[in-house]
Amino acid sequence: MLTFDEVLHVGLTGLDSAVTDWSATINKLRELEETAENGLRNKADKADWAGENAGITKSFVKKTAKEFSDAAKVAESIRNVLRDALSEFKSAQKSLEDVIKTAPGKGIHIDAEGIVSYLVHPDRRSKSYDGPKPTEADFEAVRATIKAAIDKANEADEIASRALRTLVGKDKNNFSGTEYSGLKQAAKAQDAEDAKKAANIVKKGDDATPEEIDRLNKYFKDNKDDRYFAEQFAVRVGVKGGIEYWADLGDPSDGSRLGLDHAKKIKELQENWSMTLATASHSNSEDMTRWKSDMIKSGDEVFRTRGTSVYGFQVMSNLMRDGVYETKFLNDYGKSLFAAEQKMTRGNASNADLAWNPSFSTSHLNWDGKDLGRDPMNGFMEALGHNPKASTEFFNSKLDLTPENHDDNKNVSAFKYFTEERDWPEDNTKDGFSNKYGYDSLGHALESATIGNAYDTPAGEFKDVRTEDNAKVMQKVVNFYGSEPKYMHEQGIADSLSRMGSAYIDEFNRSLEQEDVSSEYAQPDSPFGAFKDGHSRFGEEYDNKLLFTRGDTVDFMGIVAQSKEGHAQMSAAQSIYTTSVMDAHGPNPGSQQLKDTDLTDLKTALRIGSETHGILDYSRMGQIDKDFEKDTEERAKAIAETTEWVKFGTGAAIAGGVVAVTGGFGAAAVLAPLAVETVGGGLSTYLGMETDDLAEQYEKDGRELMKEKSDKLSDEALLLGEANAQKPKEAYVQAPGWSQENRNFLEEELTKYIKDSRSHARDDILPDPYEKED
Structure with missing residues (x-):
């Protein structure tokens, strides 16, 4: 990883010369390609080959002629990758130079490692000091500029180095013939390749080795926040493929010991998979629009493994516990999940416990060490907890009690249903059989909806972004939880309410x-x-x-x-x-x-x-x-x-x-x-x-x-x-x-x-x- 100092002082003359040299090489190879095409290949095609020459020499000549074409393509791709990398490095370097130049005028000092501080600390200012007095917003802007520049350089470096290795190839006797118009195309090709390899591991189900699970986790980490990779993975695995994978993984009755012996790896996999699908959900491509629709439609479908049966909603909700899912998808998903629960309970919220245990099985769907993931509302609430806009909209909305009849106007406040009316199902947890973690997740969702930050926002990243809509949810919280002590105590969400x-x-x-x-x-x-x-x-x-x-x-x-x-x-x-x-x-x-x-x-x-x-x-x-x-x-x-x-x-x-x-x-x-x-x-x-x-x-x-x-x-x-x-x-x-x-x-x-x-x-x-x- 490149550091602040390296990006700021890296010499780019050599890279600039390399771009020029490769441009010249392309021209020479194009001349050789034309000679090979018009000379070797055309003459070989016109010649009257017979005997061994027809079977061996002719194909060798054609292949040799093609190598000149491949060499030209590879050379042009190398030039394109180096050219775009040079542009990205120059842009990153200039951003750092500019911010260093302007920072003192704002009263900010940037040291050799990129650490930001006061040019003159408030405690050391004289009474007559009339220089700049930077605000926290000024510091944040400078830090963000520095981070963006370093990230840009590192991303260009990683994509370019991998692209160059691909272009060179592993075959010492043949040019790869790979074509890249630039870094963007190289990045997409790398994403597609990684997504394909990741999906192939998923196809093995719980027959995959622990080493393959490690490799799958690495694909997710290496492509974190990469929307194209995430979309490619989601589409390749498919809605049913993903649900069946997790359902099968949580059922050890087929003799697999992957989950039993490597629970920590599966926990990491669940987190990485969740964040990947969250990233993919922000894509509005035709493929992902269809994926999101199919996911919701599959929610109330029963998926059977050898020893268990689970609903699609149960699986998907446990793959929502991490990452920021797209707002509209979350709200559509939540309304459909509510409608499914209403249908299964016939409108009696106290029957939610039976609704989400279709086979009285012990299928293991959640691997974070808290509960087994039987109640799909838990994971959905965690997802709301990470998306303040979605949670605010959801708790300020009304849920249709009879979605099959749009004219009867029967609905319930989402806030009232989840805080007061619903009896949250108990599950096997690390603390015994309880619904503790269901209410815990509800608390997280309410934090997000009222404060406007994700409930687990790191301390230094909090901002006061409260809006009128956030305040409307808070008014409901104050009125309900302030009405009787039993709600807070029995639900066990004092920590969330205090925040x-x-x-x-x-x-x-x-x-x-x-x-x-x-x-x-x-x-x-x-x-x-x-x-x-x-x-x-x-x-x-x-x-x-x-x-x-x-x-x-x-x-x-x-x-x-x-x-x-x-x-x-x-x-x-x-x-x-x-x-x-x-x-x-x-x-x-x-x-x-x-x-x-x-x-x-x-x-x-x-x-x-x-x-x-x-x-x-x-x-x-x-x-x-x-x-x-x-x-x-x-x-x-x-x-x-x-x-x-x-x-x-x-x-x-x-x-x-x-x-x-x-x-x-x-x-x-x-x-x-x-x-x-x-x-x-x-x-x-x-x-x-x-x-x-x-x-x-x-x-x-x-x-x-x-x-x-x-x-x-x-x-x-x-x-x-x-x-x-x-x-x-x-x-x-x-x-x-x-x-x-x-x-x-x-x-x-x-x-x-x-x-x-x-x-x-x-x-x-x-x-x-x-x-x-x-």
């Missing part, structure tokens, strides 16, 4: 500023909310209107915070957002003289932030009281963990107007919106602050802490939570630039104002803790 809640923390703060629990309108001149260019990003209707009432916000946040994940993630998001509001609406560090009237928005931000932390902390403590007996080690540990969210700063990634938090929360990142795109001094200080953590103290001194009564430990945790909720104020006051006089003034005014704000959370009627029914 959704964190992403809308700005609008929740806006709601909490309104004291009237049922008012639909915001306080005038509120410092909160998702505003862009002076208007709500959810439409001008919400410039003054609230997405959620105060009552709905308290109910939703209170229920989600009953879980460990919900309390931790939303607490972290709240502190991030509070600090960003202070940076956005408070006086800038370095302001000379501060007046109390300058602090209005700061006080509001701290008051609502402190109140929110109170809602979160008291909700979590109430659930701990319900879940654990007093004075037990489990209860003490749960209480101690309520302060653990303060560790989040170690995993914070800032980009695109959001902070994505990963520290302490597992693999998935938690998105918290910022009040401004650029990061101010308060937030920078906040992310680097040392924090107290009762959980860490518990790990060290657990035995001593256990000697204390639970009530005392609860009081300590709540006090520490209250202190942690004030960190945004401390960060703002400690930000570089303030005079000591202003620091003292801020500390006095802000502390005095917010000291009792947290107690207001006690005025809210919080949801009752969840209690599992016997």
